[in-house]
Amino acid sequence: MTAHTPSAAQAGLVEDVARVVEGVPGVAFLKPGLAARLRSALSRPDAGTGRASIAGVRLTPGPDGTAGRHVDVQVVVVRGVRAVDVARAVRSAVEEHLAVRFPGGPGCRVTVTISGRV
């Protein structure tokens, strides 16, 4: 697999979106799969890879394979912060990131689901 294949580009975009989402205030972490949670409890993932978190971002690419047509984000938020405000901030952050990354590209639809509060 090379960096130029659509799947590699897609994976890179998912990682970018994950990083953007995790930087939003009020987000505790992206919804991980249970297996990833247990695995991360046993071994610390390499710094910066975010492997354990990618389960919380799903991307349905547009017809041209460049911009995300639909981004589905599932996050666990921090208790004490209004959940809807965090969800809106996540949506805005993702939309802005994709607009910068794909200027002039088709708009994307961002769905945000709060899957937990900690």
Add this chain to the structure above:
Amino acid sequence: MTTHTDPPEGAHADGDDERLPCGRPLSQVWDDRERRTDTPHLAGCPHCQGAVRDLEQLETAVRGLREETRETSAYDAEPLTRRVMDLVRLELRPGCPVPLGDPAEDLWIMETVAARALRSAAETVEGVRAGSCRVVDAAGAVAVRLDIHAPANAGLRQLAERVRQRVREAADRELGMVTASVDIRVTDLVDTRAEGREGDTA
């Protein structure tokens, strides 16, 4: 800490009793040390002295662990356990997503997450214990149905109204969920005075 992690050659000659290179059983060396029996052999044998040092290191480590345990005994692990189990339950039974924010927004919250917040809000009313809480999509808003156990001496109508108010407030302030309706169902009456008396005499 100890070099005796792997049984050396001949370790099984006397069953599980390891024999040191000087020929003395390890158990005897340690036993002598426990009984504070100084033998001429121990004073001149590097193998026995090494075995005693290992035992002392082991004791030091165990004492350290005891101290750590004592220091953390005041730490309440229950919240951490609850959060871990919450995460596991989320994975296994996440429920359905219900709308968050305005109806036109594509924002959602899992039913179990919303229900947990609403149950906690209901239990801020004195004497109320929250049971089943269903949160379902009702044309862009949510309909809440909450079962509670109420104090037997409470006026149920006023109590239900207070619970409803707390639930609505939590839905709005903590979550940002628009509630179309909040139905409260009293499923049991709890005689809190009787419980209190039992507690007094116990």
